[in-house]
Amino acid sequence: MKSYRYLLQAISYLYGGSTRLRNYLYDHKWLSSAPFPLPVICIGNLSSGGTGKTPHTEYLIRLFKDTYKVATLSRGYGRKTKGFILADEYSTAKNIGDEPLQYFKKFGHQISVAVDEDRVHGIKELCIRNNIEIVLLDDAFQHRRIQAGLNILLTGFYHLYSEDTLLPMGRLREDKSQAKRAHIIIITKCPDTLDESLQKEIINKLKPEKKQEVFFSFIQYAKYLRDYYENEVPLSTLQKKQVLLITGIEQSEPLVKFLKKKCSQLIHLSYPDHYKFRTKDYSEINLIFKDLAGEKCFLTTEKDYMRIRDINSWAKCIFYIPIFTRINRKNTFDQKIIDYVRSTTRVGKIL
Structure with missing residues (x-):
């Protein structure tokens, strides 16, 4: 474990040296x-x-x-x-x-x-x-x-x-x-x-x-969801639903915390940032979704939806939640x- 840490430190040192040199060259024209x-x-x-x-x-x-x-x-x-x-x-x-x-x-x-x-x-x-x-x-x-x-x-x-x-x-x-x-x-x-x-x-x-x-x-977060046709759907729709949340962003904790207060049950599937969903992923997610009882829906982030919407079989049955600053x-x-x-x-x- 220590040797692994030393290796990472060495790589960080070399990487830092290269970026410092590059910035020095820009700073001094x-x-x-x-x-x-x-x-x-x-x-x-x-x-x-x-x-x-x-x-x-x-x-x-x-x-x-x-x-x-x-x-x-x-x-x-x-x-x-x-x-x-x-x-x-x-x-x-x-x-x-x-x-x-x-x-x-x-x-x-x-x-x-x-x-x-x-x-x-x-x-x-x-x-x-x-x-x-x-x-x-x-x-x-x-x-x-x-x-x-x-x-x-x-x-x-x-x-x-x-x-x-x-x-x-x-x-x-x-x-x-x-x-x-x-x-x-x-x-x-x-x-x-x-x-x-x-x-x-x-x-x-x-x-x-x-x-x-x-x-x-x-x-x-917006007080509404959006669907494939860019219709606004009230956020209150989630109150009686089991929600399968799919995210491929760096930090999903704030969104998860927000949604737990808005739906009856939340299941979160987290993937790496900018994740490229594969056919295998969709098959696995579908199996999890089928096991949910009662009223249910797919939900994702606005950024993730831009990738998922390319998959026609999925795009029309998943909502996303807009975000503002x-x-x-x-x-x-x-x-x-x-x-x-x-x-x-x-x-x-x-x-």
Whole structure:
């Protein structure tokens, strides 16, 4: 056991050295970051996942979609394709990824949703094709080839980056000192009981720089479910049902805790983040579902549903629950983002 731990420590040391070197080269201009003459907002984290990037990106979409031409750009984690793809009615999780598909299904053509592993190229394509005014970079804190004008760093309430270590010993993708690149830090998935004294305690743990402002955000589940046809179904429907919950997300505990109060019985099947469900999985899940007596239903998360909906035999008999983000000092947060956008006007063409 000790030798295994030493091996992980050695790998973490080597991994940390490589990321520190890379950041040093960017910090000292040996590697270049491409600036763009329009607002580019990065929403990311230091850890390997589970901080709530998707609902926070959606928060910013709602903030700007009615007044600006907004685009989301990500690499499209888990997709089977390469290069630049602009989401449309024929997009699936397989060709653009589950999170970009979620953005498109939720907001449609109110915004542009694109994926490209080369995000410098992706921004150029978005500006040429759709004359975009704001770009939201989803999960791009480590993508330093782009010089984002505003970096928003997320860290989970129960998994603060200040208390974590580098992969594979911990969950950090780069050294915690790189939090200094953030303009805004948001502690996500906070409990509703969070008070000012605990907020101060957490801020002291993070030790933010003077230029950095810290906010706290909370998960807010919808008071309804959605079905395959995007109909709203009252959450109270679950009260007399046995629910088989299927999740493939990093942290499902808050959702499980919430749903236990809403249904008569909850059975939870948990899979790894971004899990690609196989035919074998569906067969096993069906057997468990058949054993449930009385009124019952399938339920999943919004992100998982984007992958499950590709399986026609399943999509029409499963519900998902939408999720939203609530941020403390909302007016202050919104104004800070709005001020950045207004001060960063697009100048000239993007080549």
